[in-house]
Amino acid sequence: MHVPQIKTFLGSRPYLSVFVAAVVLVLLFFLFKGEKAPDMDLTKASLGNLVREINVTGRVKAAQEVDLGLEKSGRVSSVNVGEGDRVFVGQVLIKLENGSITADLEKAKANFKSAEATLVELRRGSRPEEITIQETKIENAESSVGEARQALLDEIKKSFTSSDDAIRNKVDLLFSSPRTSSPELTVPTITSQLEIDIESERIQIESILNSWEADASIFTVNSNLTEAGVEIKDNLAKMRVFLDKMALVVNSLEASANLSQTTVDSYQSDISSARTSIDTASSNISTDNEGLVDANALLNLENRNLELLIAGSDPQKILVQEALVEAAQADVNKALAELRKTLIVSPISGVVTKQEARVGEIIGTNTTPVSVISDQSLQVEVNVPESDVVLINTGNSARINLDAYGSDIDFSSVVVSINPGEIVLQGVPAYKTTIEFLEEDERIRPGMTADIFILADTRENVLNIPRRAVLRNGKREYVRVIVSGEIIERDVVSGFKSSDGRIEIVSGLEEGEEVIVFIEEQ
Numbered sequence: 001m002h003v004p005q006i007k008t009f010l011g012s013r014p015y016l017s018v019f020v021a022a023v024v025l026v027l028l029f030f031l032f033k034g035e036k037a038p039d040m041d042l043t044k045a046s047l048g049n050l051v052r053e054i055n056v057t058g059r060v061k062a063a064q065e066v067d068l069g070l071e072k073s074g075r076v077s078s079v080n081v082g083e084g085d086r087v088f089v090g091q092v093l094i095k096l097e098n099g100s101i102t103a104d105l106e107k108a109k110a111n112f113k114s115a116e117a118t119l120v121e122l123r124r125g126s127r128p129e130e131i132t133i134q135e136t137k138i139e140n141a142e143s144s145v146g147e148a149r150q151a152l153l154d155e156i157k158k159s160f161t162s163s164d165d166a167i168r169n170k171v172d173l174l175f176s177s178p179r180t181s182s183p184e185l186t187v188p189t190i191t192s193q194l195e196i197d198i199e200s201e202r203i204q205i206e207s208i209l210n211s212w213e214a215d216a217s218i219f220t221v222n223s224n225l226t227e228a229g230v231e232i233k234d235n236l237a238k239m240r241v242f243l244d245k246m247a248l249v250v251n252s253l254e255a256s257a258n259l260s261q262t263t264v265d266s267y268q269s270d271i272s273s274a275r276t277s278i279d280t281a282s283s284n285i286s287t288d289n290e291g292l293v294d295a296n297a298l299l300n301l302e303n304r305n306l307e308l309l310i311a312g313s314d315p316q317k318i319l320v321q322e323a324l325v326e327a328a329q330a331d332v333n334k335a336l337a338e339l340r341k342t343l344i345v346s347p348i349s350g351v352v353t354k355q356e357a358r359v360g361e362i363i364g365t366n367t368t369p370v371s372v373i374s375d376q377s378l379q380v381e382v383n384v385p386e387s388d389v390v391l392i393n394t395g396n397s398a399r400i401n402l403d404a405y406g407s408d409i410d411f412s413s414v415v416v417s418i419n420p421g422e423i424v425l426q427g428v429p430a431y432k433t434t435i436e437f438l439e440e441d442e443r444i445r446p447g448m449t450a451d452i453f454i455l456a457d458t459r460e461n462v463l464n465i466p467r468r469a470v471l472r473n474g475k476r477e478y479v480r481v482i483v484s485g486e487i488i489e490r491d492v493v494s495g496f497k498s499s500d501g502r503i504e505i506v507s508g509l510e511e512g513e514e515v516i517v518f519i520e521e522q
Contacts, residue, residue, distance in 0.1 A: 002037060002077075002229065003167065004514070011259060013462060017353060018152070021453050024165045025315060028175060029169065029365060030368050031223050037521040038520040039519070040516055040517075040518060040520065041513060041517040041518040041519075042429055042514070042515070042516060042517065043465060043469060043514065044512055044513065044514055044515075045463055045465050045509045045510065045512065045513050045514075045515060046463070046464065046465075046511060046512075047270055047461050047462065047463055047464075047511055048461070048462070048464055048502075049458065049459065049461065050459045050462060050464055050496050050497075050498035050501050051455065051457075051458050051464075051499060051500070052391070052406055052455075052457045052458070052496070052497065052498055053367060053374065053453040053454060053455055053456060053499045054384065054388045054391060054392060054450070054453070054454040054456050055451070055453050055499075056121070056382040056383070056384055056388075056433075056452050056454070057382065057449065057450065057451055057452065058380045058381055058383075058435075058448060058449075058450050058452060059380065059381075059446075059447060059448065059449055060378050060379070060380055060383035060392075060402070060445065060446050060447060060448045060450055061378070061380065061446055061447075063348070063350075063373070063374035063378065063379045063436070064349060064352060065066060065371055065372070065373040066272040066347060066350075066371065066372050066373070066374075067354075067368040067370075068093070068217070068345075068346070068347075068368060068370045068371065068372065069344070069365065069366075069367055069368040069369065069370075069371075070094075070096065070342070070344060070363055070364075070365055070367075071339065071340075071365060072096075072110075072341045072342065072365060073339040073362060073364040073365055074096035074097060074098075074342060074362065074363065075096060075097050075360065075361070075362050076094060076095070076097075076357050076358065076359050076360060076362075076363055077095050077096060077234060077237070077362075078091055078094070078095045078237070078357065079093075079094055079355070079357050079358065080092060080094070081093050081352050081355060081365065081370075082093075082352065082355055083352055083353065083354060083355050083412060084166070084351065084352060084353055085351070085352045085355075086349075086350070086352075087346045087349065087350060087351070087352060087372060088346065088349045089346060089347065089348060089349050090345060090346065090395060091125060091345065091346045091413065092344070092350070092522045093344045093345065093346055093355075093370050093372075094343070094344040094357050094363075094369065094370060095342060095344075096342040096343070096363070097234060097342075098342040099227065099230035099231045099233070099234055099345075100230070101335065101338050101339050101342060102225045102230055102339065103146060103165050103226050103330070104335045105225070105336060105337070105338075105339055106227075106293050107293075107332040107335075108328070108332040108334070109332055110293060110294075110296065110297035110300065110333065111297075111300070111328045111331050111336075112299060112328035112329055113257045113297060113301070113323045114300045114301045114304055115304075115324045115327075115328040115411075116328070117301050117304075117305070117323070118301070118304040118305065118321055118324075118326050119310055119318070119321045119322060119324075119325050121305050121308050121309070122308045122311075122317060122318050122321050123260045130309055131255055131306065131309050132143070132307055133189045134302065134306045135306065136307055137302045137305075138299070138302045138303060138306060139301040140298060141295070141298045141301075141302045144274065144295045144298065144299070145292070145295045145296055145298075145299050146221070148288070148292040148295040148296075149222075149292055149295075150221055150289045150290045151226055151291065151292075151464055152229055152285075152288040152291070152292050153220070153221055153225060153290060154226045154234060155191060155221075155281075155284050155285055155288045156216060156219060156225065156228060156229065156285070157216050157279035158281070158284075159218070159232060159236065159282075159284065159285055160209075160213060161214045161235060161276070162210060162214050162280070162281045163209065163212070163236065163239060163278065163281065164209060164213070164273075165276035165277065165403055166239070166243070166273075166275075166277045166278055167205055167209060167239065167274070168209070169200075170270035170271065170273060170274045171246055171270070171271065171274060172245070172268065172359070173247070173270060174186055174250070174267060175202065178202060178204055178206075180440070182203045183199050183203065183206075184199060185198060185199060185217045185249070185386055186508065187249060187250070187259070187267070187492070188253070189248075189249050189250070189252075190252050192476060194245060194248065197245060198242070198245050198246065198249065199237035200400075201238075201241075201242045201304065202246070204238070204360075205238070205239060205242055208235050208238065208239075210234060212213075212232070215228070216425060219313050219320055219470055219499075220329060221329060224454075225289075226293060226296075226402050226431075229286075229289035229292075230289065230290070232285055233282060233286065233348065234287055236278055236281055236282040236285070237282070239278050240275065240278050240279065243274055243275045243278060243460075244275070245274070246271050246274075246462055247271050247275065247409045249272075250264070250267040250268045250271045251268060253267065253268075255315070256279070266342075268355055272496060277419065282299050295481075301405040302380050308321075308512075312475055318360045319429075323450060340388045344369070344370055345373050347372075347394055347416045348372060348374045348417075348436060349374065349436075350369065350373050350374040350415045351373055352371070352372055353371045353372065353373050354369075354370060354371035355369065356370075357369040357370065357380070360490050370422060374436065377448055378412070378418070378435070378436075378437050378440075378444050378446065379434055379435060379436045380400065380435045380437075380450045380452060381432065381433070381434050381470065382432075382433050382434060382435065382452055383423065383425060383432055384430060384431050384433045384454075385419075385428055385429070385430050385435070386429045386430065386431070388420070388426070388456075389418065389430075389431045390432070391457065392415060392418070392433070392454050392455040392456055393415070393418070394415050394417060395414065395416060396414065396415040396417060396454055396455055396456065397412070397413070397414055397415075397454075397455045398412075398413045398414060398415060398435055398450050398453060398454040399412060399413065399452075399453050399455075400412075400435065400437070400446050400450050400451070401414050401450070401451040401452070401453075402443075402444065402449065402450055402451075402452075403448065403449040403450075404443075404448055404449075405443065407451070410438070411437055411441065412438040412439065413435045413436060413437050413438055413452070414435070414436055414438060415434070415435055415454060416434050416435070416436045417431040417433070417434045418431055418432075418433050418434075419431055419433070427505070433454075435452055435454070457496070458497045459495075459498075460503050462495070462496065462504045462505075463504065463505045463507070463511055464498070464502045464503060464504050464505060465479070465502065465503065465505060465515055465517075466501060466502055466503075466517050467497060467501050467502060467503040468491065468501070468518070469515050469516065470494055470503055470505075473488075476491065477492050477493065478490055478491050479492055479508070479515045480515060480516040480519070481513060481514065481515050481516070487516065487519070490508055490509070491508055492505050492507065492508030492509060493505070493506040493507045493508060494506065
């Protein structure tokens with residue numbers, strides 16, 4: 001290659017020019033010292049995606065039926081499937097009443113957001129003018145909380161009025177003695193069982209309305225309106241179910257000698273209007289409840305921000321705040337765990353073969369009211385060591401290589417279950433984990449040996465280098481770079497480690513900088 005061509009080649013590749021110059025400087029340095037330049041491997045810090053995978057092996061087997069139960073007992077608030085229904089991974093099949101747990105979760109999430117935002121501000125530091133601005137933000141946030149509480153209180157009372165009108169002024173036209181312990185429908189029904197159900201539920205609705213009316217009369221802006229809003233949402237949901245059954249009754253009515261068409265039309269219109277009122281009330285309660293949660297979270301955030309602005313960025317306070325963020329995340333995880341105990345969630349895609357739960361009944365922990373069989377025929381069961389099982393969860397994606405077809409062919413799959421009970425293999429605790437193929441493929445057969453790579457975590461577009469380029473001395477992490485022909489050590493902060501031997505560099509290097517991966521000792 002001629003000199004002009006070399007210049008053109010290097011000129012179009014600035015990183016390569018820097019790389020060549022660095023190597024030349026190192027060679028000249030050792031040449032003038034009269035020593036032979038050591039052999040070394042250099043690499044450039046680059047942006048890219050990092051992946052951490054858990055590798056395990058197992059054998060393909062036919063899928064089994066899954067019997068599903070609850071971790072805690074409680075009253076069923078909703079049943080979302082029936083026998084023969086097709087379900088997907090993660091779908092909620094049965095839910096217990098969980099209003100207070102849901103409120104705890106929302107509170108934990110708000111606290112986490114507040115703690116996390118506080119940490120960001122604490123690290124940034126503060127200026128005098130920021131304090132004045134922050135005090136104004138707090139005043140605005142307090143005003144927003146007051147407005148949000150008043151709006152939710154108004155809607156709670158309004159929703160009772162709407163519900164009372166829907167039931168007692170519209171639905172009760174079709175009952176005799178509707179507000180007693182023995183209400184009776186005065187119009188014919190499709191089935192006798194439907195009539196029994198409706199009359200029984202009217203008693204329950206009356207109890208709900210009486211309790212609701214008593215609570216609404218004592219609610220103030222200082223009451224626990226968030227929890228009250230969640231409870232009222234449950235009440236409205238029960239009324240909606242009741243009104244759906246009433247709709248079946250009135251829509252099946254036909255004019256007769258004892259029932260004019262005008263009366264039939266009036267009944268149908270009243271029930272339709274009642275259903276609309278309940279739906280509107282439920283939507284408004286949700287909106288105002290979310291508004292109050294958001295307003296409180298904002299106020300907490302603004303108060304904490306002011307405290308941190310005044311305190312300044314004390315390194316010790318930053319460490320304390322980092323711990324508070326971790327504690328807040330733990331509270332969110334705990335609340336999520338408690339919420340999951342009130343749900344039966346399908347771990348697989350398939351078909352419901354058994355569903356015995358009924359709305360309103362109490363289910364214990366020793367029952368399995370739902371069974372689901374996979375609609376995909378094949379799975380792989382593997383034993384994941386305790387050191388790896390903490391890195392994965394149900395729903396994690398995975399890829400499978402079958403020995404019969406080699407490592408070039410990947411079969412997509414997903415983690416559908418992780419057994420909480422350990423087994424001991426050669427003295428090491430492990431946990432049986434089930435991986436399900438996402439698509440049916442005639443090439444896959446039971447008994448085949450499978451090599452599974454479970455995706456545990458990823459980082460996208462992060463600065464990274466080979467892991468062996470990062471050296472350690474105690475708690476210190478550093479890399480070796482070439483500056484003006486000399487090898488110097490530069491401190492770095494590392495982060496995520498990938499399965500293929502690369503490591504994220506959080507600080508200390510810039511994209512395109514060369515670091516020494518290996519150097520021959522002299």
